[in-house]
Structures are given as structure tokens and as C-alpha cells.
Amino acid sequence: MERFKDSGETIYSFQDEFLVQCPRCQACAIVRRLDPHTTDLFAPLFAPRRFSCKGCGASKDWAEKEIRRSSHNEPTDDYFHYALWLQAPCCGEVLWACNLQHLEFIESFVRAELRERRPDSKFGCRIGVCSLACQNGCNLARTATKF
Ligand SMILES: [Zn+2]
DSSP states (O other): OOEEOOOOGGGGGGGGEEEOOTTTTTSSEEEEOOOOOOOOSSHHSSEEEEEEEETOOOOEEEEOOOOOOOSSSSSTTTTOOHHHEEEETTTEEEEEEEEEEHHHHHHHHHHOEEEETTTTTGGGGGGOOOHHHHHHHHHHHHHHHHO
16 A cells, blocks of 8 residues: 655745746746855745746746746746746646646655644645645646646
8 A cells, every 4th residue: 555644845835947838938947046055044935036047048037036826727837937848727627736846746655545743734735736625636636736
């Protein structure tokens, strides 16, 4: 039996890297934190980011003091608001992942038959919009493996 061990990741654990769709050439591009080694508690979220695309060579830097989440439902990265690469429709919602680690986290959750969760954790905000609304684990697993 596969076991899901909740090690306390939050959605912020996955924000050092976003896989996004390049707005210029539509290839898979990346938004990455420039300094991954800072120890400041709040720095990781607001640390400068760089968008870069290997497909067309586009690149762009982000260095602001606040993050604006787009109000519409389309999943985008928090910095440049480009469409996330890893997204798929699921039960009328869109399941999304920031990057491959995040996707693995979702997959290990939906695959596991035995889920160990921390009683105090806010699990729902970590695995994308669809997950908790979706009571049907099989459907979610299928969507996750389709990426
Ligand atoms: Zn590109």
C-alpha cells in the first residue's frame, strides 16, 4: 500500500520555480528565483525572479515589492502572470502544478491509499484548486498522470 506522508509543504514550498508557457513562442519556459540561498523568512516569496525561455531566448526580470494574483481563474505564475505549463481540466475545474516537484507531490497524494496528514495543516491550498473540491480520487489521479 502506498503511503502519503505529509511533510508540511505549503504552496510556497513550490514557488521557487514555475513552468510557464512562453507568451512569445508558446514553448515551455521557466520562472525561477534568482537567489535560491537567501535565509530571510519573507525573502523567498519576494526575491527577484527571472523568466527565461530556451525556445526563443526571451528573458525578463521581476523585482517588485508585492505580488498580485490575477483575479480570473486561469492558473498563472505570481510574477509575470504567464499561463502555467502544467494544467489540465478536471471535474469542471482546472488542476494545475507550479513545477515538476509540485506535480509529484500531487501525484503521490492521489496515488496513496493511506494518507497521513498533519491535523493542523491547510492542505487544500497546496495542491491546486481542484483537489479538495474533487471527491473522486481516481479522476484526479488520471488527470495528474496525463500531464
Ligand atoms: Zn519563447
